[in-house]
Amino acid sequence: MYICICNAIKECDLRNAARLCPGDAEGVYGALGKKPNCGHCLEEADDLIAEERSSVLAPADIAA
Numbered sequence: 343m344y345i346c347i348c349n350a351i352k353e354c355d356l357r358n359a360a361r362l363c364p365g366d367a368e369g370v371y372g373a374l375g376k377k378p379n380c381g382h383c384l385e386e387a388d389d390l391i392a393e394e395r396s397s398v399l400a401p402a403d404i405a406a
Contacts, residue, residue, distance in 0.1 A: 345387050346371070348379035353390065360391040361398055367391060 343353045351374060363373035367387035371377055378384055 345390065346376070346378070346383040348383075349374075349376040351376060351383075351387075356387060356390055357394040360394040 345351050345353050345356050349371065351371065355374065356370060359370045359373050363370050365372075367384045368378055370387070370391055
């Protein structure tokens with residue numbers, strides 16, 4: 343699914359970049375070599391970035 347139509351940024355690409363790059367959506371877009379154009383996607387992108395980072399940082403549930 344595309345998160346940013348203006349830059350053709352897919353959700354999977356945004357999530358992968360969020361794991362490697364600090365900052366908010368604008369910073370992650372920059373790491374992808376893009377910059378926000380219309381800005382309609384930024385709120386959703388920030389939410390996805392936060393979700394991805396929290397899932398990476400959360401301890402895994404290990405059944406013993």
